[in-house]
Amino acid sequence: MQQDSARRSNRDRTEATRADLIAAARKLFTEKSYAETGTPEIVAAAGVTRGALYHHFADKQALFAAVVEQEAAAVADEIERASPPSLDARDALIAGSDAYLAAMRAPGRTRLLLLDGPAVLGRAAMDAIDNRHGNRSLREGLVAAMRAQTMTRLPAEELTALLGAAFDRAALAIEAGASAEDYRAVLMALIEGLSPALPRAPRQARTR
Amino acid sequence: MQQDSARRSNRDRTEATRADLIAAARKLFTEKSYAETGTPEIVAAAGVTRGALYHHFADKQALFAAVVEQEAAAVADEIERASPPSLDARDALIAGSDAYLAAMRAPGRTRLLLLDGPAVLGRAAMDAIDNRHGNRSLREGLVAAMRAQTMTRLPAEELTALLGAAFDRAALAIEAGASAEDYRAVLMALIEGLSPALPRAPRQARTR
DNA sequence: CAACTAACATACAGTCTGCATGTAGGTGAA
DNA sequence: TTCACCTACATGCAGACTGTATGTTAGTTG
Numbered sequence: 184m185q186q187d188s189a190r191r192s193n194r195d196r197t198e199a200t201r202a203d204l205i206a207a208a209r210k211l212f213t214e215k216s217y218a219e220t221g222t223p224e225i226v227a228a229a230g231v232t233r234g235a236l237y238h239h240f241a242d243k244q245a246l247f248a249a250v251v252e253q254e255a256a257a258v259a260d261e262i263e264r265a266s267p268p269s270l271d272a273r274d275a276l277i278a279g280s281d282a283y284l285a286a287m288r289a290p291g292r293t294r295l296l297l298l299d300g301p302a303v304l305g306r307a308a309m310d311a312i313d314n315r316h317g318n319r320s321l322r323e324g325l326v327a328a329m330r331a332q333t334m335t336r337l338p339a340e341e342l343t344a345l346l347g348a349a350f351d352r353a354a355l356a357i358e359a360g361a362s363a364e365d366y367r368a369v370l371m372a373l374i375e376g377l378s379p380a381l382p383r384a385p386r387q388a389r390t391r
Numbered sequence: 392m393q394q395d396s397a398r399r400s401n402r403d404r405t406e407a408t409r410a411d412l413i414a415a416a417r418k419l420f421t422e423k424s425y426a427e428t429g430t431p432e433i434v435a436a437a438g439v440t441r442g443a444l445y446h447h448f449a450d451k452q453a454l455f456a457a458v459v460e461q462e463a464a465a466v467a468d469e470i471e472r473a474s475p476p477s478l479d480a481r482d483a484l485i486a487g488s489d490a491y492l493a494a495m496r497a498p499g500r501t502r503l504l505l506l507d508g509p510a511v512l513g514r515a516a517m518d519a520i521d522n523r524h525g526n527r528s529l530r531e532g533l534v535a536a537m538r539a540q541t542m543t544r545l546p547a548e549e550l551t552a553l554l555g556a557a558f559d560r561a562a563l564a565i566e567a568g569a570s571a572e573d574y575r576a577v578l579m580a581l582i583e584g585l586s587p588a589l590p591r592a593p594r595q596a597r598t599r
Numbered sequence: 600c601a602a603c604t605a606a607c608a609t610a611c612a613g614t615c616t617g618c619a620t621g622t623a624g625g626t627g628a629a
Numbered sequence: 630t631t632c633a634c635c636t637a638c639a640t641g642c643a644g645a646c647t648g649t650a651t652g653t654t655a656g657t658t659g
Contacts, residue, residue: 193625193636200637216510218426221615234639237617302424302510306563335584341561341569341577348560349553355514356552369549376543376584401605401656408606429646442608445648 201239201249203229209250213291217247217299244303251300252312254292259316261286266320272328279320280350280370284363287354297351310344318347328378335377342377349373409447409457411437417458421499425455425507452511459508460520462500467524469494474528480535480542487528488558488578492571495562505559518552526555542585550585557581 191199207229211220222243226233240246265282266275287293301309314322322343328334353366399407415437419428430451434441448454473490474483495501509517522530530551536542561574 191625196625196637218511222617223615232639233616235637238636238638242617298510298514302506303426306506307567335580337577337580338573341564341573344560344564345557345574345577345581348556352552352556353549356549359515361549365546365549366553369545369553372543372545372550372585373553373581377580379584399656404606404656430648431646440608441647443606446605446607450648451646 197239200229200231200235203231204236204239204246205249205253208246209254209295212247212250212299213289213295216294217303247299247303248308248312251295251304251309252316254295255312255316258283258286258292258296259320262317262320266324272324272331273333276324276328276374277371279324280374281367283317283321283350284354284357284367288358293355293358297355313347318343321347321350333378335379337377346373405447408437408439408443411439412444412447412454413457413461416454417462417503420455420458420507421497421503424502425511455507455511456516456520459503459512459517460524462503463520463524466491466494466500466504467528470525470528474532480532480539484532484536484582485579487532488582489575491525491529491558492562492565492575496566501563501566505563521555526551529555529558536586545585554581 204225208220208225211225211228222233222236225246226236229235236246240249262279262282266279268275270278287296300312304312310318313319322339325334325342325346326339329336329339349370353370356366357363412433416428416433419433419436430441430444433454434444437443444454448457470487470490474487476483478486495504508520512520518526521527530547533542533550533554534547537544537547557578561578564574565571
């Protein structure tokens, strides 16, 4: 009778414990920083012991990586949802940009993904995560725009990385209290600048 | 007789000890990371005890901040030396850009200034340091170019931050083994894109 | 030269990480 | 069904690190 809560398969136990740990760690890593969050605090919040943590994750960094991966996926999801394939290249790029900036306003996300992430996991590992999630959208958008002849042809990988870095910096500045409009304007000017052939219509409505 | 080494004024002692600590910390912070470098290791390399460290610096972070400040100043110095006021706005911008990318090739500098710095000190503190040193050059270059009508007028603060972020990302990628030429080309295209009125002459000299 | 202060060295308390060992519960084969 | 095995944890421990408090020596000042 008391089976319902007591009787759980090993796979269910693993899944639940891992999810609890990731959720607790996510909350703490976004409220404080990676360095300021200790594993005793995490496991207390998750309702398990440190033994469970070190059973499921190689070390504190591995748990952090799992949190980052999940959070990056969530951001990418918000972007994809905001820029459906029905939009043309330029509009999709703009919609995706705004969705990214909006998604990064979630408390603590900028520190998790843009400060602690690169420092703790390294730029290489962080690039791999980005390329699986957030930057993938941007890259596809840029490639589409270049294919549609609305953008100068440049190496996609490199352009994605640099524009992505600019977006990241804008997100950080906006969270720090800077004007979102100003940063958005500069970002758009940077992208606009890569569209050579287009007449320089100042602020034409975006119907296409 | 043995005064020469034994007899030192307090100010000399302080200066020497602080310099030794900063130098030792700089070496270790650039070889390993901030987190992987312990204060026992630093003071051993500097030839003092941890008591001296905590006498001169509030904590490990404060020592790190001093190292970052010094390193940022060194980078800014290399940039300024490469872009004298005799150059016109555009040439100075290009020379400064190349000098920055060259300066960031010093081993460990990208991690110190671009990964650990922001994560440990926070973006706000890091911005303050950048604005005193590296970014100042870039900002002045951009403002000069905008004044000379060779660049679209945009908010200087924001444009500097975003272009600076792109430069930073390029430096990281280049250190990771990416093609310096490709990243340089994309950076130049981004800057070039901000020069609207100019005919799209590929590489016209720019006497004014 | 005497009082005072700055520049350290030493010792200690608290906390953290990672691992090694122990145990209870789930699983698969006979 | 049962028994051997394995997975999922809990507990305890070793090493290391940070920051501070206290003690000592060397410089400074009236």
